[in-house]
Amino acid sequence: MSAEEWQIVWFTAWVSALSTILILPFGLALAWLLARYDWPAKSLVETFLSLPLVMPPVATGLILLRLLGRRGPLGAFLHNHFDLDVVFTWRAVVVALSVMSLPLFVRSARVAFQELNPRLEQIARTLGATPFRVFLTITLPLASRGLVAGMILAFARALGEFGATIMVAGNIPGKTSTLSLAIYQNVQLGQDAHALQLLGVSVVLAFAAVLGSELLLRKKARKT
Amino acid sequence: MSLTLSNLRVALANFTLEVEAKLGGRITVIFGPSGAGKTSLLDVVAGLRPAESAFIQLGGRVLNDTSKNIFVRPNRRNIGYVPQDLALFPHLSVRRNLLYGHKSTRDPSRLFSFDHVIDVLEIQPLIRRGVTDLSGGEKQRVALARALLTSPRLLLLDEPLASLDLKLKTRIIPFLVRIRDEFGIPMLYVTHDRFETLALADEMLVLLDGKVAQAGSVQQLFSHPANLAVAGLLTVETIQQGSVAKIENGLMTVKVGSITLTAVPEQPNLHARDVYVCIRAEDVILLKGHDTPSSARNHLSAVVQSITREGPLARVELECGFTLSALLTKQACEEMEIKPGDRVVALIKAPHIHLIPR
Numbered sequence: 001m002s003a004e005e006w007q008i009v010w011f012t013a014w015v016s017a018l019s020t021i022l023i024l025p026f027g028l029a030l031a032w033l034l035a036r037y038d039w040p041a042k043s044l045v046e047t048f049l050s051l052p053l054v055m056p057p058v059a060t061g062l063i064l065l066r067l068l069g070r071r072g073p074l075g076a077f078l079h080n081h082f083d084l085d086v087v088f089t090w091r092a093v094v095v096a097l098s099v100m101s102l103p104l105f106v107r108s109a110r111v112a113f114q115e116l117n118p119r120l121e122q123i124a125r126t127l128g129a130t131p132f133r134v135f136l137t138i139t140l141p142l143a144s145r146g147l148v149a150g151m152i153l154a155f156a157r158a159l160g161e162f163g164a165t166i167m168v169a170g171n172i173p174g175k176t177s178t179l180s181l182a183i184y185q186n187v188q189l190g191q192d193a194h195a196l197q198l199l200g201v202s203v204v205l206a207f208a209a210v211l212g213s214e215l216l217l218r219k220k221a222r223k224t
Numbered sequence: 225m226s227l228t229l230s231n232l233r234v235a236l237a238n239f240t241l242e243v244e245a246k247l248g249g250r251i252t253v254i255f256g257p258s259g260a261g262k263t264s265l266l267d268v269v270a271g272l273r274p275a276e277s278a279f280i281q282l283g284g285r286v287l288n289d290t291s292k293n294i295f296v297r298p299n300r301r302n303i304g305y306v307p308q309d310l311a312l313f314p315h316l317s318v319r320r321n322l323l324y325g326h327k328s329t330r331d332p333s334r335l336f337s338f339d340h341v342i343d344v345l346e347i348q349p350l351i352r353r354g355v356t357d358l359s360g361g362e363k364q365r366v367a368l369a370r371a372l373l374t375s376p377r378l379l380l381l382d383e384p385l386a387s388l389d390l391k392l393k394t395r396i397i398p399f400l401v402r403i404r405d406e407f408g409i410p411m412l413y414v415t416h417d418r419f420e421t422l423a424l425a426d427e428m429l430v431l432l433d434g435k436v437a438q439a440g441s442v443q444q445l446f447s448h449p450a451n452l453a454v455a456g457l458l459t460v461e462t463i464q465q466g467s468v469a470k471i472e473n474g475l476m477t478v479k480v481g482s483i484t485l486t487a488v489p490e491q492p493n494l495h496a497r498d499v500y501v502c503i504r505a506e507d508v509i510l511l512k513g514h515d516t517p518s519s520a521r522n523h524l525s526a527v528v529q530s531i532t533r534e535g536p537l538a539r540v541e542l543e544c545g546f547t548l549s550a551l552l553t554k555q556a557c558e559e560m561e562i563k564p565g566d567r568v569v570a571l572i573k574a575p576h577i578h579l580i581p582r
C-alpha cells in the first residue's frame with residue numbers, strides 16, 4: 001500500500017475513534033436521562049435524536065453544512081469568536097461521524113441502563129453511597145456489556161460513514177478523505193485494485209474492533 | 225427503637241398509603257397481605273420513595289418532614305435495608321459486597337467489627353466466592369451482613385425468609401435472633417408469616433390496603449384482633465358466626481348453631497348480639513376417651529376429620545357441630561393414636577374464645 005493509502009487508513013481509524021470518544025459523555029448522560037426519568041419534551045428529544053438514523057445521511061450532511069458553514073449560525077460564531085473553520089476540514093469529519101453514530105450509542109446505552117435492576121442502585125444508596133459512586137461502581141459496570149456494544153456500533157458506523165461526511169467535509173485527499181470516500185473515488189476512477197486493497201483494510205479494522213471488545217468483556221468477566 | 229411515622233401519605237397505584245404510628249419494639253413486624261403497601265412503607269422510611277406528606281423521626285433525628293422541607297438522603301439515613309430480592313451486587317464477590325457499605329461508614333460510628341459480623345452470620349467460608357453461586361440461605365446471610373456492616377440505626381427487612389423453605393427458615397431465624405440480641409439494632413420486619421412473627425417480633429402493625437388496621441404487642445394482636453379482617457389475616461383458624469344468648473356473672477354464653485359456648489367478654493361493653501366466634505388452633509386441647517371434669521369451661525364432643533403434619537406439629541380438623549381446628553405436637557398426636565373418624569373431646573378455656581361484633 002502506498003503512503004497515501006496508509007494515511008487514509010490512519011486518518012479514518014483516528015477520526016472514528018475520536019468521534020466515538022467524544023459522544024461518550026454526552027451519549028451516556030442522554031441515555032441515562034432517557035432510561036431513568038420522565039421529563040417534558042422527552043419524546044421530542046427522542047425523535048430528534050433518531051433523525052440521523054432515518055434521514056438520508058446526505059440530508060443530515062446538508063443540515064450540518066448549513067449550520068457549520070461560515071455563513072451558518074454556528075459556523076459564523078466559531079469563525080468570528082475562535083477563528084475556527086469547521087467545514088471541509090478534519091473537524092467536519094469528526095462532527096459528521098459523531099452526529100451519525102450518536103443515536104446508535106444512545107439506543108444501546110439506554111437499553112443497557114433500562115435492563116439494570118434499579119433496586120441494586122437503591123440499595124447501594126442505603127449502604128451509604130452517593131449517587132455518583134453508585135453510578136461508577138454499580139450502574140456502569142453492570143451496564144458495561146451494553147455500553148461496549150453501543151461503542152462498537154458507533155465506531156463501526158463512523159468507519160463506514162459516507163453521505164454526511166462528503167457533504168460537510170468534502171473528499172480532500174490527505175485532509176478529509178476517509179476509507180469509504182477513498183473506495184468510492186477509486187472505483188469512480190477505475191482503480192479497482194486500490195479500491196479492493198482499501199476494502200480489505202476496512203474488513204480488518206471492523207474485525208479488530210469487534211474482536212477487541214469481545215476480549216475486553218471476557219477479561220472483565222473473569223476478573224469478577 | 226423509637227420510630228415515629230406521622231401524617232405519612234403516599235399515593236400508590238390502587239390506594240393511598242396512610243400511616244400514623246409510634247413504634248418502639250426491638251423487632252416490629254409489619255404484617256399484611258401482598259399489595260397492602262408494606263414494601264412501599266419500607267421504601268419511604270429508607271428515603272427511596274418520596275412521600276406526599278410525612279414526618280419521620282428515628283431516635284432524636286428527623287429524617288423527613290415535608291412541612292419543613294426536611295429530607296435526609298438515603299445514603300445519610302443510616303438505615304440498613306434488605307429487600308425481598310436481596311439486591312446483592314452480581315458483579316462483585318461476597319467480600320466486596322460486604323465491604324461496599326462498610327467502607328463508607330466512618331470508624332467512630334462503627335458499632336461492631338467486620339470479623340464479628342462475619343463470625344455471627346457464619347460467612348467466613350463464603351467470603352471469596354461470587355454471589356451468583358451462593359444458595360438461597362447463604363445469599364440471605366450475606367445480604368444481612370452487608371446491611372449490618374454499615375452499623376445502621378435501624379434495619380429494614382422485607383420478607384427476608386419468604387423465598388426459603390421451612391428447613392432453611394428454621395436455620396436462619398436463630399441468626400435473626402442473634403442480630404436482635406447481640407447487636408441490638410431495631411428492625412422493621414415485613415412478613416405475612418405467623419411463625420416468623422411469633423418467633424421474632426415483640427410488636428406488630430397490621431397493614432390493610434395502605435391503612436393501619438391494628439398496631440400493638442404481638443400478644444395483644446393475636447389474642448385480641450380488632451376486627452374480622454385482622455383475625456382472618458392472622459389466620460385465627462376457627463371463625464364462626466354466633467349469637468350472644470346471655471351474660472351472667474361476667475361470663476357470656478354464645479350459641480354457634482346448636483352448640484353452646486362460654487366466653488369471657490374482653491370488652492365489658494360488648495352489647496352486640498351477633499358476633500364472630502374466633503378460636504385459635506393452639507388454644508384447643510384434645511382428650512381421648514371419656515369426658516372428665518376440668519377447669520376448661522367448654523367441652524365439645526367432636527369427630528376427627530383429618531390430620532395434617534406441619535413440621536413438628538399436627539393440625540387436626542374436627543367436626544363438633546361446626547368445623548374446629550386444633551394444633552397439637554406430632555408427639556401428642558402419636559401418643560393419643562388419633563386417626564380420622566375417632567371420637568374426641570375438645571377443651572377450650574373460656575378466655576380463649578374471642579368475640580368480635582358482627
